Amino acid sequence: MNQAVERPIILTGDRPTGQLHLGHFAGSLRTRVGLQDSHQQYLLLADTQALTDNADNPEKVQRNIIEVALDYLAVGIDPNKTTICIQSCLPALFELTSYYMNFVTVARLERNPTIKSEIQMRGFERDIPAGFLCYPVSQAADITAFKATIVPVGEDQIPMIEQTNEVVRRVNRQIGQNILPECQALLSNVGRLPGFDGKAKMSKSLGNTIVLNATDKDIKKAVNAMYTDPNHLRIEDPGQVEGNVVFTYLDAFDPNKEEVAELKAHYRRGGLGDGTVKKRLEAVLKELIEPIRERRNELAQDPTYVMDVLRDGTDKCRQITQQTLDEVKAGLGLFRF
């Protein structure tokens, strides 16, 4: 087990606000399955964070904890290698957040570009909930509670990593000891997958996602509706590959990169119909999703197993995060019984 202790610690996870889909698979799930052998990986189901902008719909968040856990297990996250836990069940995270909030100014939070753009996106403006403004602090608590040194994020989340490291340095300076490690962003080399309608944002409410338990019929329907090159009217015409979602998906999921390159060349010079390319993508997606869907359906019939995985993982993480909290409290000279 000593070997396990020395593996670099990764913290990552998801807000449980909906079932995961192919976008998550391409952007993070696949990587996580790959990382779990070489790293000590923790997956946080961030229900508390999800509540910062879903306070009026907690049922949705609770329901999706199980859905997302099913997605994790279905794609191959192995609970013996990766620890899955539920944020709201880790009291130490709340305490660390409180202490860290004394080391971060309101002005600093308001300058956070991620917060700025999310405020705009969600239309909060002046009515931003305090919990939402402060969620970079809560993220710093999550990351440091696990003493994670590697945090997989999108480029837009880099300010969160910077904020975390600022907190780390301030707390360590106050304590006079490097109790908390700084962390590094692990940037995904995959761009964000567009919705099958070509919209940059993929979301359940837009109805442009392919979920991880999509049936063959769902897949066929989605691929048929997929956005291609609107100027590619006749098969013999040259077609455009850039912005053509079918090719974007083939790039993301077709294991045979060479054949995809050939198809692209053919499409560009003309003579390759959308129907042919779509057929290929449909087959690729069916092959990818079938085992995930089957595993997911099996797991969904065994709720006790899923609950056990969540309970065991959360129990383990409760101890880990409590240990960090104890160190921080002792370091800050707080009263302890």
Place this chain on the structure above:
Amino acid sequence: MNQAVERPIILTGDRPTGQLHLGHFAGSLRTRVGLQDSHQQYLLLADTQALTDNADNPEKVQRNIIEVALDYLAVGIDPNKTTICIQSCLPALFELTSYYMNFVTVARLERNPTIKSEIQMRGFERDIPAGFLCYPVSQAADITAFKATIVPVGEDQIPMIEQTNEVVRRVNRQIGQNILPECQALLSNVGRLPGFDGKAKMSKSLGNTIVLNATDKDIKKAVNAMYTDPNHLRIEDPGQVEGNVVFTYLDAFDPNKEEVAELKAHYRRGGLGDGTVKKRLEAVLKELIEPIRERRNELAQDPTYVMDVLRDGTDKCRQITQQTLDEVKAGLGLFRF
């Protein structure tokens, strides 16, 4: 014990940033001793809150937990009637704070007059720590965790009560059930005691306080230095009672109101020297403080007893506050193991 359960619940307490003094005695301690028979009273040593503007000096906060506990016990707070607890040792308070932060906007916190004036007083301006901005939310967590319906406050703290009741209504509305009770301010009928130098603010750093274990010598010195009527030069001159600290203190502490009224009349018409009035006050204060000082010195020699009181009280409050958290989490539909 049923009778005890039905007594109205009071939450009050202090930031442990220094020994308590006569200002606290007149403004709150005396009342608390009176209330403990008719109410279920909880005294919170608000060390976490004290850290929101003392993050760089946690040792001061920790040290003063014991000092303030000694002050409580010395003035007659009876741990069998009043439960004393330490805020940082009650994890449920942190969790409740986090959930409530989703129901309070940043704009609302910035409009809070108490926060506004404290920001100004402390010179924070734009560099206000997030924890400080959010401390009304943390107070709402404190009050509601105990389901307190009565909160003794100064007039300047009324916005805090309003903020708490706003949170209560929003959380209850979200839950669809009145889990949290609204609370009422119990206003002190005693004005704020000035420092013995006549300054409105009494503080250790200004050196104008009389602590609760002041020696006879300390008392004599303070009373001699006490601000009176600067225009009352000769004994036979009429003197002014308003703003004359000696009379303010007599009003606050002399048990014989009639004699004080007579002294005031005499002083006003002339013929009563400052020395005579100060002698009386000195005697009054010596009589008041002597038993408190003796009891405090005794208790200070028995740190195990004080620690036991704090531990037992905190253990009891950990259960009470956890119970409320459980109800709120269940009400909000949060995941629970």
